[in-house]
Amino acid sequence: MKKYITYQFKFIAFIAIVFTLIVSCEQDFLEKPPASDVTIDTVFTSSSNAQQVIFSLYEDTYFAPNNIPLNWWGWIGWQSWSEMAEDMYFPKVNWTKHWQYVDGTMSSASSQLYPIGNLFAAVRSANTYIEKMNEIPVQSASDQTYINQMLGEAHAHIAYQYFKGFRIWGSLPWINTRLEGGEEAIPRMPFEALIDSIAGRLDLAASLLPEQWEDRWTGRFTKTAALALKAKVLVYAASDLYNGPTPSYASGYEHSEVLGYGNYDQQRWQRAANACKAAIDAANAAGYALYDAAGKEKNIYTLAINRTSEHILYQTFGIYNSGSWNYAYTMMNWPYGIGWYNRADIAYQPTFQHVDGYQMSNGKFPIEGYEGSDGTKPNISQAGNDAGYTDQNFAKDRDSRFYQNIVYHGATFGEGYNDKLINFDLDKSVPDRTHGDWSGFKSGFMARKFVNEALGESSAITYQPVHPIIRLADVYLLYAEALNRANDGPNAEAISYLNKVRTRSGMPDYDASNYKGATAEEQFQNAIKYERRVELYLEANRYFDLRRWKNGDDLEVSFTGCAVNNGVVSRKDLGWTNKWDDRLYFHPFHNNWVNNTPGLYQNPGY
Known part of the structure; x- marks a missing residue:
């Protein structure tokens, strides 16, 4: 195989016996780095050395959910999966990197958020541990247990990469072995076999992993994390994109077996439901629970900036003070003139299309679409009229998650040290504005989720971000969805798990009459879609959810913003449309990957 699957490595001495795995395209994994006595055999002389191979798999390069960018100078720049799907406007400035996904230009020559070389680098590292772990001298029974637990991690990371x-x-x-180069071409595995292989690895991982790690190892794969990932894999695989006939745009594609099952089987939903229930049972046994300590109006915001009992699989980062700019996401989504920080440019700008999607606190939708898809002309629902909805009071009596996810004109911010309300008035004569007058701030909304407001009190305050990959609410919603699809409609169990998520945020129980759909199954599926949109906002789910549901057309949106002039709210066309093409249900492999990797044939349409 060529370099994008063998993807070379080297070990570099870090201190006397601690090593960090570094990716290199020039040197073989077994080759000693210059001026070092470190070899692969040195690494596997003890469990404490060998664990560095496992630790490397948690590096941002491989493990990150890429739900939000922390800064713009990292290896991927300012881009994440949230830019593609959360109905956000972006100023087209040189530090934003996601445009090929939304402007219709994605091709086999485009740069991509997650290069396939990173995937195979992580797989190779995990396979190395699997092949070499039996060479580690065992010092005690507890040492053997730890070596086996790391084996579980290696299997889990392989599954995670293929997911x-x-x-x-x-x-x-x-790839199930550590390739050295020169092997026969390995073709893309049929989709069904891939899913079974991922699920099998996760079952094996769950049998080896602990229920919880000791405090110093939090964030590593656990038994529950492996089972939750398996549940998510099987729900994805049972979804419409894969669980059905080959899509029409791929008609004639000679490798259709790599795109999905090629037929529909409802039992795939039952298999997914069973996996979800197993994950939930494991979570309960290990002490996981929906976080509710901050109250219904703060739970979602609080768990976005703190690790909680709900976080099953997640990524943590280093501890830095806010003045260091290590976590520019917070600083680039900050109201001007509040706290110590004063910079006017705003990165994440939600639009009215996102805001309109929130239910009112009674569980009904105030907006039911637009005239001709024109976001400046909303169709107010009967429920909205009954509640007295107008754009002037768009923020009144909404789902509590709206207030936790979005910063809007009239909102509070930094309540511990700031008394001013958010004021995005465009009229510069209005006092106490928090606008900043940057020409790129157009939508009139800002993201609140994942923005640690406490950092505004002082540049010396420290913060350690936690980005969820899977949390318990996600698994509850996956379970409810799988039960609904497996049974041609929701049973009591499905409704119960949906309601658990809604209740935590103070929302009323599921009422089918609040959702569109010709059948009970369709109505409940639309309820699932709503919950995943607002509950998992900015958690790198919506882009993949819309694609697995074959709702890609929902990604084509002409954005509408909020203009406030001397206190009067109006809608404005932002002059940008995110584009969608059905080819994007399966992204292209970069030409370099295909040309250098026999067996990695291109996806249809590219």
Whole structure:
């Protein structure tokens, strides 16, 4: 195989016996780095050395959910999966990197958020541990247990990488050994076999992993995390994009077996439901629970900036003070003139299309669409009229998650140290404005979720971001969805798990009459879609959810913003439309990847 699957590595001495795995395209994994006595055999002389191979798999390069960018100078720049799907306007400035996904220009020559070389680098590292772990001298029974637990992690990371891969490209070559180069071409595995292989690895991982790690190891794969990932994999695989006939745009594609099952089988939903229930049972046994300590008006915001009992699989980062700019996401989504920080440019700008999607606190929708898809002309629902909805009072009596996810004109911010309300008035004569007058701030909304408001009190305050990959609410919603699809409609169990998520945020129980749909199954599926949109906002789910549901057309949106002039609210066309093409259900492999990797044939349409 060529370099994008063998993807070379080297070890570099860090201190006397601690090593960090570094990716290199020039040197073989077994080759000693210059001026070092470190070799692969040195690494596997003890469990404490060998654990560095496992630790490397948690590095941002491989493990990150890419739900939001922390800064613009990292290896991927300012881009994440949230830019593509959360109905956000972006100023087209040189530090934003996601445009090929939304402007209709994605091709096999485009740069991509997650390069396939990173995926195979992580797989190779995990396979290295699996092949070499039996060479580690065992010092005690507890040492053997730890070595076996790390084996579980290696299997889980392989599964995680292939999950990340298939939801982007479809099936991939399955690599189950540490390749040295010169092997026969390994073709893309049929989709069904890939899913079974991922599920099998996660079952094996769950049998080896602990229920919880000791405090110093939090964030590593656990038994529950492996089972939750399996549940998510099987729900994705049972979804419409994969669980059905080959899509029409791929008609004639000679490798259709890599795009999905090629037929529909409702039992795939039952298999997914069973996996979800197993994950929930494991979570309960291990002490996981929906976080509710901050109250219904703060739970979602609080768990976005703190690790909680709900976080099953997640990524943590280093501890830095806010003045260091290590976490520019917070600073680039900050109201001007509040706290110590004063910079006018705003990165994440939600639009009215997102805001209109929130229910009122009674569970009904105030907006039921637009005239001719024109976001400046909303169709107010009967429920909205009954509640007295107008754009002037758009923020009144909404789902509590609206207030936790979005910063809007009239909102509070930094309540511990700031008394001013958010004031995005465009009239510069209005006092106490928090606008900043940057020409790129056009939508009139800002993201609140994942923005740690406490940092505004002082540049010396420290913060350690936690980005969820899977949390318990996600698994509850996956379970409810799988039960609904497996039973041609929701049973009591499905409704119960949906309501658990809604109740935590103070929302009323599921009422089918509040959702569109010709059948009970369709109505409940639309309720699931709503919950996943607002509950998992900015958690790298919506882009993949819309694609697996074959709702890609929902990604084509002409954005509408909120203009406030001397206190009067109006809607304005932002002059940008995110584009969608059905080819994007399966992204292209970059030409370099295909040309250098026999067996990695291109997806249809590219």
